[in-house]
Amino acid sequence: MALEKLGKALNSALRKLARSRTVDEATVKEVVRDIQRALIQADVNVKLVLQLTKTIEKRALEEEPPAGVSKKEHIIKIVYEELTKFLGTEAKPIEIRERPTILLTVGIQGSGKTTSIAKLARYFQKRGYRVGLVCSDTWRPGAYHQLKQLVEPFGVEVFGDPSEKDAVKLAREGVKHFKEKRVDVIIVDSAGRHKEEKGLIEEMTQISSSVKPHEVILVIDGTLGQQAYNQALAFKEATPIGSIIVTKLDGSAKGGGALSAVAATGAPIKFIGVGERIDDIEPFDPKRFVSRLLGLGDIQGLLEKFEELQKQQELKEEDVEKFLRGKFNLKDMYTQLEAMGKMGPLKQILQMIPGMGYSLPDDMVKVGEEKLKRYRIIMDSMTEEELEKPDIISYSRIKRIARGSGTTTREVRELLNQYHQMKKMFKSMDKRKLAKMARKFNLGGFGI
Ligand SMILES: Nc1nc2c(ncn2[C@@H]2O[C@H](COP(=O)(O)OP(=O)(O)OP(=O)(O)O)[C@@H](O)[C@H]2O)c(=O)[nH]1
Ligand SMILES: [Mg+2]
Incomplete structure (x- = not known):
């Protein structure tokens, strides 16, 4: 599960709240402090943490719970809402509107591009789309074979030529190849030859101008923590058609920092990588993500209760x-x-x-x-x-x-x-x- 440690810490803060006999200012402050600590340990930017927890505290102290809802339930709902807002609120799936829809992935060295592309290919294939993958990575030795190996068991075709040195040419030819084959989705894997965003963005611009992707996906390594902010921001400013996949959220102690930093740039996070296996990818939905993170199996029930009450009232x-x-x-x-x-x-x-x-x-x-x-x-x-x-x-x-x-x-x-x-x-x-x-x-x- 993604961000297990953060989830546990947040869950225990809310459990403490649930167990407390009375809910007064001191209780609220303690819960808020626990949440702060949990987020900072997950490498969430301190300024962001303070902003978030200040809002939570203010709302928890000032808002009256609607009739029929206990103070505790109300606070849990506030925490849930504010955390969800913190991560972007809405789920924004990748849309396959045109056939073929062309997706270009970029990302710095080792961020998880190739793995994520294989996962995406499988994801779309399972949903009934025909997918073609283009390896335009002329940098990493064995890049073509790596991708091929990952998707071969699923019968997904990979276009590539290990002897070709021109990445832009490869990308263009690959897209042409799959257009002729009339696939639904074409995903282009690019080289991760860069260690920082400047070179990355130059390369993206070059390949973009030749394959004209519908969407460019930046793959960000979740273990970067809050450092992911600069990358996501530079990327967002460079392309209006950008979205993001944050990888390695399984086991990373800093994943919370990465997710919140990316969300803070306003760039949409569309998927998260939660493991090394082909199925370890999830569409990112802040609401579902936060309710699972908080580990409150009944949060859905709680939200329904609020809705129900509203209707009744x-x-x-x-x-x-x-x-x-x-x-x-x-x-x-x-x-x-x-x-x-x-x-x-x-x-x-x-x-x-x-x-x-x-x-x-x-x-x-x-x-x-x-x-x-x-x-x-x-x-x-x-x-x-x-x-x-x-x-x-x-x-x-x-x-x-x-x-x-x-x-x-x-x-x-x-x-x-x-x-x-x-x-x-x-x-x-x-x-x-x-x-x-x-x-x-x-x-x-x-x-x-
Ligand atoms: N645990 C975990 N490992 C991942 C995840 N995504 C990728 N990896 C691992 O990260 C390493 C690098 O992944 P690649 O997909 O090769 O990364 P890349 O961006 O294509 O790398 P370059 O092409 O060299 O830039 C591999 O060992 C992957 O198995 C993830 O979500 N969770
Ligand atoms: Mg790669």
């Missing part, structure tokens, strides 16, 4: 009106009870009106999870008519419902009592105040 005027008029049936009540715990529209309304004088008695609206489950079971044994018009539920029906649901008549009666009580309470509310409330929430046609 959009006031459902009709529902609320039904309640305020005391016109609701068992089904409506169940939905509301279920939502109460999560701050459903009704409770939200009642709480948003200071001085309304209507706070629902807690035991009436706060029905425990277990009890809700029992209610659900009981209601599943009711007919549609009974749910909509609970008044018709006679004693013989109660007996039938209890039998059908495997509960007791006492429990069925309890549910019905709850319903009648709630209804009575709403009906007895001061109609003047209700009208005021209705106006406040634009509940049109309220008519009281």
